[in-house]
Amino acid sequence: MSNVPDNLRYAASHEWLLLDADGIITVGITDHAQEALGDLVFIELPDVGGHYAADKEIAVVESVKAAADVYAPIAGIVTEVNQAAADAPETVNQDAYAAWLFKMKPDNVADINKMLDATAYRGLADVA
Amino acid sequence: MLRKTVLNAAHRALGARMVDFGGWDMPVNYGSQIEEHHAVRNDCGMFDVSHMCPVDLAGPDCRPFLSRLVANDVAKLTVPGKALYSAMLNDAGGVIDDLIIYFLTDTRFRIVINAGTADKDLAWMHAKAAEWKMDVTITQRREGENSLAIIAVQGPNARARVWDVLPQTKTAIADLKPFFAAESGQYFIASTGYTGEDGYEIMLPAAEAESLWNRLKDAGVAPCGLGARDTLRLEAGMNLYGQDMDETVSPLDAGLAWTVAMKDERDFVGKPALTAAGQQKAFLGLILLDKGVLRGHQQVITKHGNGEITSGSFSPTLQQSIALARLPLGVQIGDEVEVDIRGKALKAKVTKPVFARNGKAVI
Numbered sequence: 001m002s003n004v005p006d007n008l009r010y011a012a013s014h015e016w017l018l019l020d021a022d023g024i025i026t027v028g029i030t031d032h033a034q035e036a037l038g039d040l041v042f043i044e045l046p047d048v049g050g051h052y053a054a055d056k057e058i059a060v061v062e063s064v065k066a067a068a069d070v071y072a073p074i075a076g077i078v079t080e081v082n083q084a085a086a087d088a089p090e091t092v093n094q095d096a097y098a099a100w101l102f103k104m105k106p107d108n109v110a111d112i113n114k115m116l117d118a119t120a121y122r123g124l125a126d127v128a
Numbered sequence: 129m130l131r132k133t134v135l136n137a138a139h140r141a142l143g144a145r146m147v148d149f150g151g152w153d154m155p156v157n158y159g160s161q162i163e164e165h166h167a168v169r170n171d172c173g174m175f176d177v178s179h180m181c182p183v184d185l186a187g188p189d190c191r192p193f194l195s196r197l198v199a200n201d202v203a204k205l206t207v208p209g210k211a212l213y214s215a216m217l218n219d220a221g222g223v224i225d226d227l228i229i230y231f232l233t234d235t236r237f238r239i240v241i242n243a244g245t246a247d248k249d250l251a252w253m254h255a256k257a258a259e260w261k262m263d264v265t266i267t268q269r270r271e272g273e274n275s276l277a278i279i280a281v282q283g284p285n286a287r288a289r290v291w292d293v294l295p296q297t298k299t300a301i302a303d304l305k306p307f308f309a310a311e312s313g314q315y316f317i318a319s320t321g322y323t324g325e326d327g328y329e330i331m332l333p334a335a336e337a338e339s340l341w342n343r344l345k346d347a348g349v350a351p352c353g354l355g356a357r358d359t360l361r362l363e364a365g366m367n368l369y370g371q372d373m374d375e376t377v378s379p380l381d382a383g384l385a386w387t388v389a390m391k392d393e394r395d396f397v398g399k400p401a402l403t404a405a406g407q408q409k410a411f412l413g414l415i416l417l418d419k420g421v422l423r424g425h426q427q428v429i430t431k432h433g434n435g436e437i438t439s440g441s442f443s444p445t446l447q448q449s450i451a452l453a454r455l456p457l458g459v460q461i462g463d464e465v466e467v468d469i470r471g472k473a474l475k476a477k478v479t480k481p482v483f484a485r486n487g488k489a490v491i
Contacts, residue, residue, distance in 0.1 A: 038145070038355065039162045041442040042421050042449075060470070062421040064161050064442045065355055093160075 002032040002125060005097060009112055010121035011073040013055075016097065023109050024079060028100040029061060029070060029092065032125040037063040040089035045081040046102055052076065054111070059101055061092070074111035076104035133178035134277050134334040138341050142351055149354055150244035150370075152179040157353040164356035165444040168323050169487050172283035173352035174344055177322075179243035182269040182276050182331055183250065189262040190237050194229060196396050197256055199379060201389035205231035211307045211320055214387055215379045216249065217398025221405060222375040223382065225249050226367065228320055230309045238309075238316070240278070242369050246270065256397070269331075276316075277337035279330045281349060282360075284487055286327035290317075293343045294330075301328065322357060324364025324485035359441050362450065365413065365482030371424055372411075372438040372452055378402060381454060382438075383411030383481055409435070410459050413479035414451040415491065420469050422451035422476070427468040432456040437467065445484040446491065452481050 004010070009017045014033035018026045034040065042062040052058045052072035059070035080103040085091055091099040106112065116124065130153035139146065144155035155176065157164060167173040185193070194202040200214030210231050216224045225245040230238040241249045246268070253266050269276045281290050291298045300312035301319075306326070309318035316331040332340060345351060358368070365383075367373055373382035380388065380402060388402065414437065416422050422440030433456040440451030451467075459465070461480055466473040483491050 035145075038157055039160050042419060044420070062442075064359060064444070065156065067421065067423065 002030070002035055003097070004030070004032070004118050004122045004125065006118045008097070009115035009117060011071065011115060012124060013071045014125075015070060015073050017073050017112060017115060019109070019112050024103050024105055025074070025076070025112065026100045026103050027070075027073060029096055030121070030125065031096045033068070034093050034096045037061065037066060037068055039064050040092050043086040043089050043092070043101065045083070045086050046078045048078050048081060050078050052078070052104075061089070070101065072104070073115060074104070074106050075108070076106040079103045079105050131179070133176055134337050135176040135178060135341055138338050139176065139351075144351075144353060147354075149179070152243055154179060155351075155353040156355045158351050161353065161355040161359070162444045164350060164352035165359050167350035168283045168325055168352060168356065168360055169445060169484070170284070171350070172281065172285040172289050172327075172348070173350040173356065174341070175280040175282070175352050175354070175357050176277075176341070177280050177329070178270075178277040178334070178337065180270075180278055181241050181243065181246035181249075182278070183239045183241060183253070184267045184269055185237040185239065185264055186235060186267070187262075187264040188235055189264045190235055193257060193260065193262040193264045194237065195394060196260060197253065198227070198229070199388040199396055199398060199402075201392070201394060202229060202231070203394075204389075205229070208232060209304070209308045209310055211309055211318060215373075215384055216252070217379070217396070217402075218375055219397060219401065221378045221398040221401030223369070223373045223377055223379055223384075224252055224375060226369050226373070226384070230318060232311070245369060275334045276331045277334045279332075279337065279341060279344070280321055280323075280327065281330065281344060282321045282323040282325045282327035284326060286325070286349075289344065289347050289349050290328050290330070293340070293347050322364075322366055323360035324366070325360075325487070359444060362439055362441055362452065363443050363445055363484035365452070365480075367452070368439055378405060378408070380405075380407040381409040381411060383452070408457070410455045410457050411481060412453060412455055412459065412461065413481040413483060413491070414440075414453050414465070414467070414476040415446070415479055415483075416449040416451075416467065416474060416476045417464075418474040420449060420474055422449045422467060422469075428453050428455060428476070429466040429468065429473065430455060430459050430463065432458040435459070443483055446489055450483050451476075
């Protein structure tokens with residue numbers, strides 16, 4: 001049973017989001033996603049400053065088994081990437097909520113309200 | 129409806145991640161796939177490969193039948209127990225399947241064929257036996273009353289662990305050289321495998337499999353899924369049917385020329401096509417020099433033209449991405465080439481198609 005913290009928002013494509021007080025969102029992949037992929041060995045992060053539309057491919061995570069796209073959960077500009085996670089992809093397996101991938105300044109912060117809450121994501125991850 | 133091996137419940141009890149593997153519900157990993165990989169390279173791991181299909185041949189025409197059926201030459205099998213790896217070809221010289229033939233007596237051979245190709249293989253064998261009027265009976269042993277399970281125990285400590293768990297078989301199997309098999313009671317134990325390590329493949333009555341699996345586990349043998357099996361065979365430079373070759377690919381273009389006995393008068397299915405076409409492609413290894421992961425079907429750009437990766441992954445032994453690739457003739461070991469990964473041209477080095485065996489990198 002994978003871990004789905006109550007304080008985060010989720011995308012159906014298995015990203016998590018956390019909104020900071022300064023209006024920046026932090027994004028990673030969920031525990032369910034890392035478990036499904038297995039041992040991660042490579043992460044390709046976006047360029048800082050790049051603008052991405054919602055649901056656009058923004059990063060790639062690759063396990064021994066497979067490559068998976070990570071999608072921008074909402075539209076915005078990348079403000080920071082977690083190079084430490086790219087340098088040690090296994091940290092995402094160890095704690096998917098600590099090893100975030102990138103931060104974005106949303107075009108419209110209210111977009112986060114369109115994302116799934118923990119209860120809704122739990123329902124989806126169970127059947128996924 | 130997915131098919132299940134007799135060990136399905138045992139895998140689930142261990143918390144395996146199960147996947148649809150060619151219509152079979154199989155474990156891809158139990159925990160970390162990379163740890164399972166290292167367990168086999170450094171100690172001992174086991175795989176349920178009961179989805180593969182043992183086929184028993186019996187009758188006076190076993191040898192003449194096999195001599196025409198497969199591309200390697202069963203005349204090489206002179207010592208009882210000896211095993212032979214071969215491709216079985218169609219008339220166009222494409223690979224219907226790759227298989228291992230075990231020679232028991234002149235009237236008794238066992239073949240192990242791949243899971244996903246078993247039905248078409250058996251149909252082909254029956255058709256050829258009838259067409260050539262061979263006195264040979266062909267009996268699959270995967271389903272039904274006398275069905276067998278297969279557990280592969282692999283790694284530098286595999287032999288010792290199997291002797292501990294099956295002491296009654298030790299006399300028969302202790303001195304097996306690589307690529308031999310021995311029968312001991314209800315067990316058929318072969319020193320073959322798909323990992324590049326020493327070890328045994330144990331065939332036994334399906335009803336006994338769960339007990340043996342659990343005893344091996346209690347003896348410290350790590351359960352390993354098909355994920356680790358794939359990275360181990362890739363490091364060892366062993367082909368995977370359906371990825372590295374299939375019915376449209378000549379064994380000469382899949383690095384299997386060493387298994388095709390062309391040089392004598394013997395006729396076999398596909399030989400005229402192979403003789404006419406010759407080798408069209410080089411089958412070589414790649415090591416990615418940039419960061420990323422090589423995968424099947426990625427384009428390889430060389431100065432001799434484009435080629436294609438047939439199998440690629442991350443090598444836990446080398447800590448780099450590796451691949452097998454079908455490349456234009458003229459590409460040489462040591463050449464630098466580019467691989468198109470999501471639109472980026474990443475640098476890779478051409479190597480011989482074997483990366484790690486017996487616990488060590490060989491590249």
